[in-house]
Structure formats: structure tokens, C-alpha cells
Amino acid sequence: MPLIEVTNLRKTYGEHVAVDDVSFHVEQGEIFGILGTNGAGKTTTVECLQGLRTPDSGTMAVLGLDPGKDHTALRQRLGSQLQESRLPDKIKVHEALDLYASFYANPADTGDLLAKLGLTGQRDKYFGKLSGGQKQRVSIALALVGRPEVAVLDELTTGLDPHARRDTWKLVEAVRDTGVTVLLVTHFMDEAERLCDRLAIFDAGRVVATGTPGELRDRAGKSTLDEAFVTLTGRD
Amino acid sequence: MNTLAKITLTETKLALRTPGFVIGGLVLPTAITAVLGAIPAIRADSETPTGMRFLDAWVPSMVVLTIAMMGLQAIPGIIASYREQGILRRFATTPVHPAQLLVAQLIINVTVTIGGVGILLVTAGVVFDVPTPRHPVGFLLTFVLGTTAIFGLGLIAASVAKTSRAAGGIALIAYLPIMFLGGVYLPRPLLPEAIRDIGAYIPPGVKALEDAWTGAGAQPLQLAVLAAFAVGSCVVAAKLFRWE
Numbered sequence: 306m307p308l309i310e311v312t313n314l315r316k317t318y319g320e321h322v323a324v325d326d327v328s329f330h331v332e333q334g335e336i337f338g339i340l341g342t343n344g345a346g347k348t349t350t351v352e353c354l355q356g357l358r359t360p361d362s363g364t365m366a367v368l369g370l371d372p373g374k375d376h377t378a379l380r381q382r383l384g385s386q387l388q389e390s391r392l393p394d395k396i397k398v399h400e401a402l403d404l405y406a407s408f409y410a411n412p413a414d415t416g417d418l419l420a421k422l423g424l425t426g427q428r429d430k431y432f433g434k435l436s437g438g439q440k441q442r443v444s445i446a447l448a449l450v451g452r453p454e455v456a457v458l459d460e461l462t463t464g465l466d467p468h469a470r471r472d473t474w475k476l477v478e479a480v481r482d483t484g485v486t487v488l489l490v491t492h493f494m495d496e497a498e499r500l501c502d503r504l505a506i507f508d509a510g511r512v513v514a515t516g517t518p519g520e521l522r523d524r525a526g527k528s529t530l531d532e533a534f535v536t537l538t539g540r541d
Numbered sequence: 542m543n544t545l546a547k548i549t550l551t552e553t554k555l556a557l558r559t560p561g562f563v564i565g566g567l568v569l570p571t572a573i574t575a576v577l578g579a580i581p582a583i584r585a586d587s588e589t590p591t592g593m594r595f596l597d598a599w600v601p602s603m604v605v606l607t608i609a610m611m612g613l614q615a616i617p618g619i620i621a622s623y624r625e626q627g628i629l630r631r632f633a634t635t636p637v638h639p640a641q642l643l644v645a646q647l648i649i650n651v652t653v654t655i656g657g658v659g660i661l662l663v664t665a666g667v668v669f670d671v672p673t674p675r676h677p678v679g680f681l682l683t684f685v686l687g688t689t690a691i692f693g694l695g696l697i698a699a700s701v702a703k704t705s706r707a708a709g710g711i712a713l714i715a716y717l718p719i720m721f722l723g724g725v726y727l728p729r730p731l732l733p734e735a736i737r738d739i740g741a742y743i744p745p746g747v748k749a750l751e752d753a754w755t756g757a758g759a760q761p762l763q764l765a766v767l768a769a770f771a772v773g774s775c776v777v778a779a780k781l782f783r784w785e
Contacts, residue, residue, distance in 0.1 A: 355634050357785075377636060385634035390627030395558040401553055407547045408637045451635070 306369070308455060308486050309354065314350050314363035323349040325510040327363070331503075332457075336477065336487040337338055338497040338504030340534070345507035347490045348388060351457055354488070368454060376497055381410055384453030386444045388460040388490070391473065394433025397425060401432065402450055408452035422446050424446070440471030445476060456480060457516045459490040474500055494531040508538040544637055549645040556649055557558030562615035564569040570603035571661045578669040586704035593755055597672070598730050600665050601750040604684070607657040610747045611650045611717040612710065615699070619646055620699035621708035630785040632681070639784050647692065654688055672755070679753035682690075684768040687745025691719070692776025694744070700781035723747045742766045744774075 307330035314327040324346040331337040339347045352358040354367055365372055392401050399415065406412035419425050422442045427435060430444065441461060448456050458477065462470040477500055481487050484494035491497055494534045497504050498518045505515045512519055513538045518530050525533035542550075556563055577583050577599060584596045620643065623629050632639035665671035674680035694715050702708035720726055722740035724747060740744055741748030746767045749759040 319589075357633055358631070378633065383634075385626060385631075387634065390631040392628065393555050393623075393626075394553050396551070400554070404547060404551050405635065407542070407544060408635045410636075447631075454599045522557055 334500040340500030341507030345511040384448035386448040424512040602724035612695040616695040617698040617708035622705035676758040679759035685751040690744035690770035696778035
């Protein structure tokens with residue numbers, strides 16, 4: 306059974322159809338990419354899976370749970386890193402970790418987690434004083450502190466320099482290697498190509514193609530995911 | 542430690558690291574009173590009809606200042622900024638409901654309000670011989686209802702504003718008249734009678750505070766109006782509030 310299963314999901318905001326007839330599934334232990342441009346419906350889809358939004362129609366199951374009905378149980382097992390979500394500037398890194406750890410029944414050791422994410426030296430620093438890459442790593446740490454089975458990472462590397470991006474990619478792979486299933490939301494083709502075992506290409510609220518990066522390249526008859534994306538979304 | 546206690550402790554640390562409102566709420570009303578009290582004419586016995594000294598009449602206005610500062614400036618700013626920065630939304634993805642963050646902030650800011658009024662009462666009494674409220678129960682009741690009403694208004698501002706800056710601006714619509722009617726800008730004995738009467742029924746109920754302090758006790762109608770404001774503002778805030 307897939308770990309995440311989405312069938313015919315639809316979500317509108319007034320007249321605007323944000324997500325239309327979206328279906329895909331995610332297998333245990335993979336990095337699954339949700340790839341698309343801004344406004345393609347990626348974040349809305351993920352917010353439905355997190356139980357933050359109620360879809361108009363369609364069904365979802367995450368770890369066998371319905372995000373709408375079982376969100377309390379689900380949130381113990383689903384870790385999230387949100388796009389455009391900050392922490393207060395004056396919170397220290399270890400305070401944020403300790404606080405979020407206290408929300409979960411079986412949290413990770415925060416010292417170990419900081420070490421894994423290369424944040425031991427920043428333990429007593431204020432969040433507001435960290436670099437962009439360090440802030441993102443704290444954000445990943447918070448997503449992992451509850452020992453989730455699924456981690457949702459939304460626009461993880463936006464605004465990071467090339468080195469910090471590559472470091473972050475290695476981290477995501479390390480997370481997957483510990484057995485966590487990763488749902489990666491991104492608009493970067495290189496990131497999706499490098500990290501994702503499989504991915505769904507979103508365009509204007511719909512899924513236009515699903516498969517491994519290799520399958521998607523072959524289907525479009527292109528040599529890079531970047532070109533394949535343009536062909537598959539019908540914009541070439 | 543339970544979750545709410547842990548959140549409140551962390552938020553308290555954060556509040557003490559940018560301590561503007563904590564210091565303002567605890568110290569400013571007492572400091573203003575002390576400065577005025579240092580002027581002999583203000584603490585001298587007066588020939589007003591009530592026989593009250595100017596300073597005695599001034600202290601209730603400083604209670605208004607404390608409540609308004611915390612409820613209409615501190616609370617709307619912090620709550621709106623937590624929403625603006627996605628902190629409430631981030632909480633919503635954890636097993637803990639973001640309401641706990643709101644409750645923690647209310648605990649902190651109400652505590653500062655109580656502390657500020659306590660320091661004011663003690664200092665005014667010990668240093669300047671301002672009598673303690675003659676009707677302590679009425680005073681306490683007025684204080685509780687008035688504080689609830691004002692914090693409710695502050696939460697309404699935090700609900701409708703998109704940014705913390707906007708929340709401060711919206712709250713100012715209530716803050717300025719409340720401070721004026723409360724006698725913070727111009728001492729109440731100097732305000733026209735009609736305006737003094739309006740102030741009797743606008744939260745946090747400065748007239749009821751005065752009456753409980755030095756008069757015949759808070760009037761039932763004043764308390765009923767305050768209670769209506771308290772319930773009304775909290776219900777409206779709960780209806781309007783958005784977590785993101």
C-alpha cells in the first residue's frame with residue numbers, strides 16, 4: 306500500500322481553481338517531488354495533505370489516515386517544513402528545538418539532531434542571527450524533531466546560495482536514508498532531477514505527468530528534465 | 542512540564558529579550574504618577590467638590606493606560622506578527638494547536654497588566670498616600686471586566702490586520718479615544734462633563750474604577766455595560782480570528 310495516496314483532489318478559492326483532479330501516490334522510503342511553477346497548486350496540495358486545508362472533493366490517505374479527520378494522530382507522524390514560515394528572531398536554536406520536541410510523544414534527541422544538521426555551533430545563537438542556509442537547516446530540524454515517518458519539505462532551497470543548496474540536498478538524502486519518506490515541493494528542475502526518485506509535474510492546478518526523472522525525460526524525448534518540463538507542460 | 546507551561550516559559554523568555562512592553566506595562570504608569578506626584582501642587586489637597594486631590598483622581602487613568610497599552614498595543618502587535626511570519630501556521634502542522642500560543646501570550650500580557658497595576662497601587666499608596674480602593678470587590682470586578690473587554694478589542698485588531706504594523710494602526714482607532722476618555726491625555730477632572738459621562742461606559746470603565754476607588758462603589762449599570770463589552774469583543778474576536 307502506498308504511504309500517501311491522493312485521488313481526484315480538487316480545491317477552489319472562490320472562482321479560482323487552485324487544484325483540479327490531482328491524483329498521485331508516494332511509496333515508502335522515496336523522495337517524491339512535486340514540481341511546478343509558482344501558482345501550479347503545489348503548496349495547496351501539500352496543505353491539504355497536512356490537514357491545513359479542506360479539499361472540495363477527492364480523497365487522501367497519509368499513513369492510512371485521513372488528514373481532514375485524523376489530523377491529531379497524523380501530526381504526530383508527519384513533519385513539516387513550510388514555505389515562508391519563520392521563527393521569532395529572538396529565539397535560540399536549542400530553545401526552538403526543545404519547544405517543538407515537547408509537542409511530540411516520542412521526539413528525537415535534540416542534541417543528536419543538531420549535530421546531524423551541522424548546527425551544534427549555532428545551538429545558543431538567536432534564529433534572527435543565522436544565515437539563510439542555517440535557518441533552513443533549523444527548519445528541517447523542526448520538521449524532523451518528532452521522528453516523523455513522512456517529512457514535507459516545501460521550497461527548501463529558495464534563496465540559498467549554490468553551496469548551501471548542495472549541502473541541503475545532501476541533508477535531504479541523509480534524511481531519506483534514515484527511512485523517512487520525503488515529499489519535496491520545488492520549482493527547481495535541477496533540484497528535482499538530483500533528489501527525486503519519482504515526481505509529479507504540476508501545471509495550472511493539474512498533474513500533467515508522473516514518473517522518475519528518467520521516464521519523464523524519455524517521454525518528452527529530451528535530454529534534461531528542464532526541457533522535458535517545458536514539453537510536458539505544453540509551453541514549448 | 543505540560544505543553545502550555547513550556548510554551549509560556551519560552552514566550553516569556555522572548556518577551557524579556559525585547560522588553561519594551563514588559564517594562565512599559567510594569568513601570569511607565571508608576572513612573573508618570575511619580576513624576577506628577579513630585580510636583581507639590583498636584584499632590585496638595587484641593588478644593589474640588591469631592592475633596593479629592595488631583596493625584597488621587599489621576600491614578601485610575603494610569604490603570605487605563607496600563608490595560609490599554611498591553612491590550613491594544615502589545616497583544617495586537619505580537620499576535621499579528623506571529624501570523625504574518627507564519628509562526629501560527631507552523632504550529633498548526635504540529636500536534637499542538639496554535640491556540641496554545643495565543644493563550645501563552647494572553648497569560649504573559651495579562652500578568653504584566655496585573656503587575657503594572659499592582660506596582661502602581663502600592664507605590665501610589667506608600668509614597669503618595671493615595672488611598673487603596675474603598676470598594677475592593679467592585680474595583681477588582683471592574684478591572685477584570687475592563688481588562689477582558691480591552692484585550693478582546695486588541696484581539697479583534699489582531700484578527701482583521703494582515704501585518705503587525707496594520708494591527709497597531711487598527712488598534713489605535715480604539716486606543717486613542719480610550720486613552721482620551723480615560724483621562725490619560727487630559728486629566729478627567731478637566732474634561733467636559735459630557736465626555737466624562739461617555740467615559741463612564743467605555744472600557745476599561747474608568748468611571749467605575751473611580752467610583753470603586755473613592756466614591757460610592759462601581760454602579761451596576763457600568764458593570765453591566767463593561768460585561769457586555771467584554772463578552773461582545775471576545776465573541777467577535779473569536780469569530781474573526783484567522784490562524785493564517
